[in-house]
Amino acid sequence: MNFKHKYVFLFPGLFVLIGILIFPIIFVVRLSLSGWNSYNGLNFIGLENYVRLFTDDPRFWESFFRLSFLSVTTVVLQYVIGFALAHMVWKEIKFQRFFRVLFLIPMMTTPVIMTVIWRTFFHESLGPVNDILGNFGFAPKWLTDPTLAKFTVIIVEVWQWTPFMFLLLLAGLLSLPKEPFLAAAIDGASPVRKFIYVTFPLMAPISIGAIIIRLIEASKIMDTVYVLTSGGPGTSTETSSFYIFIKGLREFQMGYAASMSFTYLIIMIISLTVIAKVLTKLLLKD
Amino acid sequence: MNLVGENLSYKLTEELQLRKISFNFEKGKLYTILGRTLSGKTTLLKTIAGLLMPDSGTIKFEGKNFLEIPVWERNIAMVYQQFINYPHLNVFENIAFPLKQRGLDPQKINEEVFNSLKLVGLEGYEKRKIQELSGGQQQRVSVARSLVKNAKILLLDEPLVNLDYKLREQLREEFKNIFINGLSEESIVIFSTTDPREAMELNGEVIVLDEGKVLQVGAAKEIFENPKNLKVAAISNDPPMNILKADIDSNKIKFEDIEIDIPDHLSKIKDKNFNFGIRASDVELNDNGFEFEVELAEISGSETLLHLTRGNAKIITSIEEVMDFKIRDKVKINFKSNKAYAFDETGNLASSPFGGSSV
């Protein structure tokens, strides 16, 4: 009896994916070994791009640190707030359904489009935020101050994606078994204790999954930056993705951009694997 | 022709294997596979069903190489221990499924399904959803579905193990009727269980399985009366048979500081050192008996099981009523030595009360 049906199931999806991907991936690698820009064609310059990347391009590594800072901060914030919100609408509460739907909505909106609105929102002279704050005497430079600009990006990202965490965590909470909580109730545990010793540990696997997924998505922060600050002011909100974008599609140094992309990919895969393992050890050490 | 398996081996993990199993199942008979958990029962059944491919060995049915026939073309049916039904279909549709798959016409399907429902006692339940049924009812639906096909081989993998005690007994009774009326005379029924009492009640041909090997094959009665070795004695009794190391000295059996008169059927065994075996039910309370101390008292159904100790000897006795004992109580027991067994030092049956012996 042969088992060829198992391949029939797997292969369409796999082949289509590989088929669509194969050329671009190989091309990126080949491109990274070339010096393709506005003058040269697809020549071959070996590892020159990579050498340049590792020795002569602090801007890339800065963008990477910025990216790490931004994505880790937003994910942590999203996790904490998302968990809090999920926990609050988990049990019976007034207007439960209303709040649950409401808290999901930001995720359903197109980030770029909302960011366009945020841009008007945080506009330093014509926007409502500074208008209101102006009454109290200060009008922060949301989009033009280097440090504050990062903060603004974080605010927008948190608004946009906390619902995603909220959704995954609420689904997790709703699927928890009842017994441990009954036991805790019998033992007379206070809500705080209940959370620390029952809820949180039980949610550990789901938390890890949600965090990793969010980290993967957050590292690609691009839409927000593009619309809100264009990486600025200066380079203060320039993430790796954005820098690669500039080099590749603004300055047309395609070869170099490709080498950056590939490096970025490898670093991301490694760091995500490491983070996943660390988190697993940390949260599941029971 | 029969279902013949030869030297079937299959390795799932170190623990879960089939080791060169052979069998010869004849048409129209009921076989019980008796074994502990992880002994390979489910693996064996799944291999016969075709859900698992053995690493080596052959299976032939009606002369044809069974292994070359895919699962869906074999004429088999299987009932699982977890009540498996199609959740998205109601009771009628569940039972009708295999018939629909075969392309029978609706009228015939109707007829067969209703017959099956009657057989398992679920008339009137056709429109119900599976989720609304109790465990016992769900299992009946599974059984009905397996009967409706009139399969030539019916496999049941511990079908009653997830039901409560009363239901188990009830269904066991019904099974006897179901097997007779629901299946053609040619069908082979293979029923696996860990419960020796179930095996005895079903009264089919028993195959004792342990760690992937066949230990003994025989009628239920034969397995009960003459277990081939210590392992079989343990598997085929619940609670396990009491085994004590003993020796014979001047026509008395001695173990611990106890002496018993040697019964006739044991007087001719050769070794002076042997394993003395006696069932829990053959150890009785007797005021003139030997004093033991209660280590543990369990109530199981309507029996009491006492775990007793004296020195190094440990005995379990079962009493047919519910009695109240506390730990460290002293009781006096006697051994019905005419029901005793002797196993030699390698564990093989030396002598049994029913005249059996493997040496």
Add this chain to the structure above:
Amino acid sequence: MGKLYTFLKYFFITIWTVFVVAPFLWALTTSFKDFNSVNGGVTYIPWVDFEPNLEGWRVLIKSPAQGGVDIVEPYFNSLFVTCTASLISIILGTLSAYALSRYTFKAGPIKNNDITFFFISQRIMPPIVLSIPFFLFLGAVNLLDSLIGLIVVYIVLLMPIAVWIMVDFFNKVPREIDETALIDGCNPYQAFFKVVLPNSIPGLIVAGMFCIIFGWIDFFFAFILTFTEVQLLPVKIVALNSSITPWWSLSASALVSVAPLIVVAFIVERYLSKGNLSGAIK
């Protein structure tokens, strides 16, 4: 203590609600303004601070020739591309997910989990990495600035999601159901379609929703790979941002474009309450 906690709870929820609703409210009031309203500074409440005006909204209906903003075509383009790509991704992804859940694959050192990881890792790639080669690739087969080209690219984005969700879901459907179907006479394909699939509807819906969401919100690929012939909604709106389009048309367009997915929010909440999403994470 309990009272304090409840108070804090409602307080926090209120703050967050205000935060969530703020940009929408702002966009809403802005959409009703016109040049006169913003002369004195920032204005908020219609009729109180300024005279409401439908100019922002009218612009959506007027054609470009009349100075309007055409978002109808981008709307439908986005809808078409997203739905088609999602459908294909779900079909192919579900089939692959089923294989990964039920069967063992081994090609040298590569096993099931590795293949699943391969699918999911497509999400790690930032759009940039793939955009340049896709740009050249589509250019070579003449599919730039086309709906089909975009659909092809979106499949790469969305299939991983479908696979991720469905593998987890299938793992939760007992294998014995497939086995029983086989025993009842179904070959593996029939077993899948007649038995497993009908029991996987919740998973398919979740996968579908996530695919549609992530497909609808894409900006970057649409931005890079289309120009004039085909425009998707996000791109259109952003284009408005950089031009001299007044804020009110901008806000009106923005609001109209985010409205549809709010419907999806309702559907998601419904399924959440039924506990059907709990399987999607591992």
